[in-house]
Each structure stands twice: as C-alpha cells, then as structure tokens.
Amino acid sequence: MPARRPGPLLFGALVVVSACGSPAPGPPPLPAPTSESTVDSTAPSVSATSEPAPVVAVRDVVDAAEGAMPPGMTLGVAVLDVDTGELVEGRLGGRQFMAASLSKLIVVVDMFDRRRSEGREIAEADLKLVDRALSSSDDGAMSALWGRYDGLGAVRRVAGQLGLTATRPPDDHGEWGDTTTTAGDIVRIYQHILRDMAAADRDAVVAALAAAQPVATDGFAQYYGLLGPGPSAQRYAKQAWVPWAPAGHLLHSAGVVHDTRTGHTYAMALLSIQPRTSAQAARDRLTAVAAPAMGLLGAGSTGGTR
Structure with a gap:
C-alpha cells in the first residue's frame, strides 16, 4: 500500500469486561471441527487424567x-478469552488505528x-x-472483493x-485500507468467527x-508478531502493514492463540x-511484544522471517 499520513484519530465507546470483575456465565463450548481434514479452529481438549493447568x-x-x-511505539492491545467472553483492553486498546489489511478480514466475515x-x-x-486475501494478503484480491x-x-x-462502535469505513470509497478499527473491536470479530459463524464458514x-x-x-515478510514462529493450528493471524509518514511503519498482528494446556x-x-x-526492525519489535504474551499461553514466539 502507498504511504499514508495519519489523519485525526477518533476514540469510540468501549464495553470492556475487567479482569478483576465478577465473571458472567460463560458461553457454551466452542463447536467441534466438522471433519479431521479441516484446520482445528478450537483448542484441543485436556486429558482428564492430567493435573489441570491454571x-x-x-x-x-x-x-x-x-x-x-x-x-x-504506539501500541493498542486487546485480548479476549473466547471460552469465557472476558475481554481486557490495554491502555490504547480502544484507540482507533488505520486497519490496512485487517479490513480484508472484515469483508470476508460479511461475505x-x-x-x-x-x-x-x-x-x-x-x-x-478470499484465500489469497487472507493467506497471502493479496491487495488485488481484496480490491476485487x-x-x-x-x-x-x-x-x-x-x-x-457486532456492536463495534469504533470500526468505520473509509471516507474514500476505494481506499479500503483506510478503514479504522481498534484492537478491542478486532478481537470481537474473532470471537464472532469462532462462536457465531457456521462451522464450514468458520473453518474456511x-x-x-x-x-x-x-x-x-x-x-512483505508476514512471519512477525503472533506469527513470529509461523502459523499453525494453535496460532493463526491476519497481518497488516503500510509505510506511515512521518512515523515510519504501521504494523498490526491480530489473531488467535490456543492454550493447549488449559483448552482455552x-x-x-x-x-x-x-x-x-x-x-525488518519494525517486524522484530512487534515480535518482541508478542513473545511474552504468547509464552504465557504456551505458544512462545521466535524471530520472524527476514
């Protein structure tokens, strides 16, 4: 994508479940994959005979x-436990960012x-x-869709x-990358994919x-951030990037991590x-941000592809 100059960024209303609040009753378990040949979009079960991990x-x-x-670094972080519905946003989790290629995920969900x-x-x-837009982040495929x-x-x-009050379309009809969103809104989209979409659509x-x-x-090398170690059934993500004048780089990594120890x-x-x-320095920096978070979930990250 061509370099963009940041315009005024808006702050949308947020609904955040505090990590220290009383948890609401959790949603039903994630649906099982439709067949062994599909990618497992749910966390593997934990053996009943093993000591439960916290x-x-x-x-x-x-x-x-x-x-x-x-x-x-200006960083918006949000994490959502899909099994319980608990959402926690970081200090800038509700800050609007240019979505860039994250808008590809939004359009595919709507389709x-x-x-x-x-x-x-x-x-x-x-x-x-759709496959090209999500796996290879093909801009031509996205423009057609x-x-x-x-x-x-x-x-x-x-x-x-989905009640995403801070996700908005671009002012210029043709500039899909100028869609705006927040970290909090993006994790809600993933919750919808895993919880609400038909099994075949979710698996696709x-x-x-x-x-x-x-x-x-x-x-552009895509193995950074959540994909620092590369994608797998345990972790997958949509990446987004664009040169950002005068700041340098806008770089996003947003996806799903399964903790196989707890099944969450x-x-x-x-x-x-x-x-x-x-x-590459920007990729390495976001990978370094992702690494300790993923390490907590048993999906430690390493340096990305150069």
Whole structure:
C-alpha cells in the first residue's frame, strides 16, 4: 500500500469486561471441527487424567505484551478469552488505528454471513480470492472483493451486527485500507468467527489464516508478531502493514492463540505505529511484544522471517 499520513484519530465507546470483575456465565463450548481434514479452529481438549493447568488470566496476557513495548511505539492491545467472553483492553486498546489489511478480514466475515442470512451466492472464483486475501494478503484480491461485495457496506454491517462502535469505513470509497478499527473491536470479530459463524464458514476463514504465506504478494515478510514462529493450528493471524509518514511503519498482528494446556482459546490484537525504522526492525519489535504474551499461553514466539 502507498504511504499514508495519519489523519485525526477518533476514540469510540468501549464495553470492556475487567479482569478483576465478577465473571458472567460463560458461553457454551466452542463447536467441534466438522471433519479431521479441516484446520482445528478450537483448542484441543485436556486429558482428564492430567493435573489441570491454571487458566491464564487475560489481564496478565495484556500486561505481558505492554510490558515488552519498546520506547516510541504506539501500541493498542486487546485480548479476549473466547471460552469465557472476558475481554481486557490495554491502555490504547480502544484507540482507533488505520486497519490496512485487517479490513480484508472484515469483508470476508460479511461475505460469509450474508451468504447464510440472505442466501447470497459466493462464486468459486471469489472463494479463491478470499484465500489469497487472507493467506497471502493479496491487495488485488481484496480490491476485487471490495468492489463486488459492497466493501463500504460490509464494514458498516459487521460493525453494526457486532456492536463495534469504533470500526468505520473509509471516507474514500476505494481506499479500503483506510478503514479504522481498534484492537478491542478486532478481537470481537474473532470471537464472532469462532462462536457465531457456521462451522464450514468458520473453518474456511481459519484455514486461510493458518495457511499464511511467509511472504505476501507485495513482497512483505508476514512471519512477525503472533506469527513470529509461523502459523499453525494453535496460532493463526491476519497481518497488516503500510509505510506511515512521518512515523515510519504501521504494523498490526491480530489473531488467535490456543492454550493447549488449559483448552482455552484467546483472540489477541496488537496494533502499532512505530518510529521511523526499517521494515525488518519494525517486524522484530512487534515480535518482541508478542513473545511474552504468547509464552504465557504456551505458544512462545521466535524471530520472524527476514
């Protein structure tokens, strides 16, 4: 994407469940995969004979990420325990950021939801574009989907359906990357994918994210942040990046981490604006932020692809 100059950023209303509050009754268990051939979008069960591991507190995961933030980075963090519904946002978890390629996930969710609710067909060729948009972050594929499936309306519909008060479409119809969102809103979208979408649709989204390629179609290395060790059935994410004048780089990593020790599933979003530096340095910095948070969840991160 071309370099952008940041415009005024708005702060939307938030609904956050405090880690220290009284937990509400949890939602029903995550649905099981439809077949062994699909990517497992739910956490593996814990053996009944093993000593139960303590569930990691959502607040601890947020604190671990924010504690690793280097000087000068603007970082929005949010983590949601999909099994309990508990959401904790960091200090800037409700700050609006340019979504860049995270808008691809929003449009795909709307496509699948409307297919179920309104009977709208999705051509086989467009399903291939979905895979390219999510796994290779193909901008051409996204532009085609944005035009064919009412991208502006898609952002509004998903935001309205899920109560995402800070996710808004771009002012310029054609600039899908200028969609704005927050870390808190993005983890709510992942909760919707895992909890509410039809199993086949959920598995299609997860499979595409878990197939993230080392290098995107524009040549940008994608294995950083939550994908520092690469994608797997235990962790998958949508990455986003764009040169950001004059700050340097806008770099996001947002996805899902399964804690196989406890069976809990966590949606995590790390949205950042970084001081002027090389693309690889920016990737390494966000990977360093993700590493302690993922380590708490038993999915430790290493350095990304260069």
